[in-house]
Amino acid sequence: MTVTADRDDRLAALIAGLTDQLRAGTAPDVEAAARAHPDLAGELRELWAVAQFAQLVRAVPLSATSPHLDGLHLHGPLSDDTPHPLPREFGDFELLSELGRGGMGVVYKARQKSLNRVVALKMVREAHLASDADRARFRAEAHAAARLQHPNIVTVHEVGTADGQAYFCMEYVEGQTLAQHVAASGPLPPREAARLVAAIARAVHHAHLQGVVHRDLKPSNILLQRSEVRGQKSEVGRQPADFCLLTSDLCPKVTDFGLAKQVGLGESLTRTGAVVGTPSYMAPEQATGRKDVTPQADVYSLGAILYELLTGRPPFRAATAAATLLLVLEQEPVPPRDLNPGVPRELEMVCLKCLQKPTDLRYPSAAALAADLEAYLAGEPMTVEPGSLGSFVSRLLRETHHAAVLENWGLLWMLHSLMIFLLCLVTQVMFWAGVRSHEVYLVVWSVFLLTWGTIFWRLRRRGGPVLFVERQIAHAWAASVAASIGLFWIEVAQGLPTLTLSPVLAVVAGMVFLFKAGTLSGQFYLYALGYFVTAIVMALMQRLGPVWNVGHLLFGVMSAASFFFPGLRYYRQRKRGESVAAA
Numbered sequence: 001m002t003v004t005a006d007r008d009d010r011l012a013a014l015i016a017g018l019t020d021q022l023r024a025g026t027a028p029d030v031e032a033a034a035r036a037h038p039d040l041a042g043e044l045r046e047l048w049a050v051a052q053f054a055q056l057v058r059a060v061p062l063s064a065t066s067p068h069l070d071g072l073h074l075h076g077p078l079s080d081d082t083p084h085p086l087p088r089e090f091g092d093f094e095l096l097s098e099l100g101r102g103g104m105g106v107v108y109k110a111r112q113k114s115l116n117r118v119v120a121l122k123m124v125r126e127a128h129l130a131s132d133a134d135r136a137r138f139r140a141e142a143h144a145a146a147r148l149q150h151p152n153i154v155t156v157h158e159v160g161t162a163d164g165q166a167y168f169c170m171e172y173v174e175g176q177t178l179a180q181h182v183a184a185s186g187p188l189p190p191r192e193a194a195r196l197v198a199a200i201a202r203a204v205h206h207a208h209l210q211g212v213v214h215r216d217l218k219p220s221n222i223l224l225q226r227s228e229v230r231g232q233k234s235e236v237g238r239q240p241a242d243f244c245l246l247t248s249d250l251c252p253k254v255t256d257f258g259l260a261k262q263v264g265l266g267e268s269l270t271r272t273g274a275v276v277g278t279p280s281y282m283a284p285e286q287a288t289g290r291k292d293v294t295p296q297a298d299v300y301s302l303g304a305i306l307y308e309l310l311t312g313r314p315p316f317r318a319a320t321a322a323a324t325l326l327l328v329l330e331q332e333p334v335p336p337r338d339l340n341p342g343v344p345r346e347l348e349m350v351c352l353k354c355l356q357k358p359t360d361l362r363y364p365s366a367a368a369l370a371a372d373l374e375a376y377l378a379g380e381p382m383t384v385e386p387g388s389l390g391s392f393v394s395r396l397l398r399e400t401h402h403a404a405v406l407e408n409w410g411l412l413w414m415l416h417s418l419m420i421f422l423l424c425l426v427t428q429v430m431f432w433a434g435v436r437s438h439e440v441y442l443v444v445w446s447v448f449l450l451t452w453g454t455i456f457w458r459l460r461r462r463g464g465p466v467l468f469v470e471r472q473i474a475h476a477w478a479a480s481v482a483a484s485i486g487l488f489w490i491e492v493a494q495g496l497p498t499l500t501l502s503p504v505l506a507v508v509a510g511m512v513f514l515f516k517a518g519t520l521s522g523q524f525y526l527y528a529l530g531y532f533v534t535a536i537v538m539a540l541m542q543r544l545g546p547v548w549n550v551g552h553l554l555f556g557v558m559s560a561a562s563f564f565f566p567g568l569r570y571y572r573q574r575k576r577g578e579s580v581a582a583a
Helices: 003-023 030-036 040-060 132-146 178-185 190-208 296-312 319-331 345-354 368-378 389-397 401-408 409-430 439-460 466-492 501-519 526-542 551-582
Strands: 088-089 092-102 105-112 119-126 156-162 165-171 224-225 250-254
Touching: 003 030, 003 040, 003 165, 040 224, 088 250, 088 439, 092 119, 092 132, 132 156, 132 165, 132 409, 178 224, 178 526, 190 250, 190 345, 296 345, 296 368, 345 368, 401 409, 401 466, 409 439, 409 551, 439 466, 501 551, 526 551
Parallel strands: none
Antiparallel strands: 088 092, 092 105, 105 119, 119 165, 156 165, 224 250
C-alpha cells in the first residue's frame, strides 16, 4: 500500500467516525480528532467542512468521501492487521500474492484449485472487525458486479464464504490500470483516447441497463488487458467500441463496483446522502451528497476520464480533496485544447458536454456518448455540433449549478417579498397624502432597508455556513439598497421634485436580477425584463398626476412577485428533499 493510500484510508475512517457521532446525536469533536492525528489535522478540518456543506445544500445525512487505492476503491474502518505470509490456503483457493488493499477489503491473486485457473479474489479485510454495514456493502458490491456480463467489465465468477469470510472470485486481468498507462505515456493520441472511452462507455451503459450506476469511474478503476481479440464489423460498418482495440490491442475492463448504486432495486451500497466517489472525477451532484444520483453522474466521470487521456491531467485537481471538491462545484474546466493544442475540436466539445454541471446538459446516456465518439472515429456527423437558436435560448433559461443554494433562501425570500411590498405601499400612501419632503422619504427608506437588511442577513447566517456565491448575491442586493437610498440624495442635489427618480429603482432592481440570472438561473432574465418594463410604465405614470400615479405600488407588486414565487418554489423544493431524505 502506498503512503498516500494509507493517509486517505485514515482520513476516510476519521470522517466516518465523526459522521457516526453526528448520526447518533452527539456533537462531533473535530478538534479532538485533529489533535490525535496532527499530520492529518488540516485536511481533516477541510474535509469535514465540505461534509457540512453537503448537508447544508441537500439537508441529508453525511458520510465520508471515500479514498482511492491504485484502482481499488475500498473504504470502511481501519484495522491494524498484519498481512499473513503467502502463499496460503483459503477454501478452494491458494492465495499467491496481494494485489492491493484498502480500509475494508483486500484483493489477492489466487489459484482456484478445483478449476486450476488464476483468479482475483476479493474478501472483507479482518472480517471480525467489519461492521454489519461493511459486510452488507461488500455483498451488495459482489452481487451488483455479478449481474454484469460484458467483455469490458471484469467478470465475477462466484460469490461465497470460506473460513467465516465473505469473498467473491473475479477474472484476473494481467496488465496496468489506465491511470498507470497515462502516467507512463502521458496524453494519449486522440483517436486512441476516443476508442478507449467509447469502449468504456458501452460497458457502463450495459451496467446502467441492468440498473447499476458505478459512481466511481476513474482511470485507476479501468484495467487494461492486451489481447489478440479483434472486433467484427457492425451493421453500420463501424468498429464496435465494446471490444478490444485495433491499434494497440488494449482491452479496457471496468472494475470496482464498491460504490455502485443499484437504481432498479432502490438500493445503494453507501449511506443515503453520502459524498462518495473520487473528487477529481466526481459529478457535482455527488459532491453535494444528493440522493438522486443518476446515470448522468457516470457520464460526467467518463468525460473526466476522456479529459485526462487527452491532456494528461483530470479536469479538476487541487492540493487537497476538499479544495478539489470546491473546484468541482464552483469552477468550469480549462478547455482541453488550452492544455494540449493537438486535441481535436470535436473531442474537446465531447469533453465539455460531459462535464456540464447541470445533468440535463450532458449526454442523456453513456450510449449516446459512445455513439458520438464512434462517429468521430468514423468521420461521421456528431451530435455536439453547434445547436439552433431555440437550443441556445433553452440553455440560457436553465438553472446553473449554483441554483441549489436558493433552497436556503426560499422562506427568507417570501418574507422579503412581503417587507418590500409594505415599504412600497407605505411610500404610495404617503405620496397620495401629499408628503413631499425628501428628508421624510430618505429616513423611511434608509431606516427600513438597513434594519431589514441586517435582520435578513442574521436570519440567513443562523441557517448555517454562508457560501461564497451567496455572499456575491448579498453584495449585489446591498448595492441596490445603496443605489435606492442614493436616489433621494441625488434628487436633493439636483433640486428635483420628490420621487422624480423613482423609475430608476426598477432599473436598479432589473440589473440585480440580470446578475442573478447569470449566476443562479436563466429564468431570472424574465424578472429582469419585467423590472425594465415596470420602469418605463412608472415614468409614463408620472405624467398622469398624483392621483393616478401608482408607480410605487406597481414597483412593490413587481418586487413582491419576483421574490415570492422563486422563494416559494425553492422552499417547496427543499421540503421535498427533506421528505425524501427522511424516507
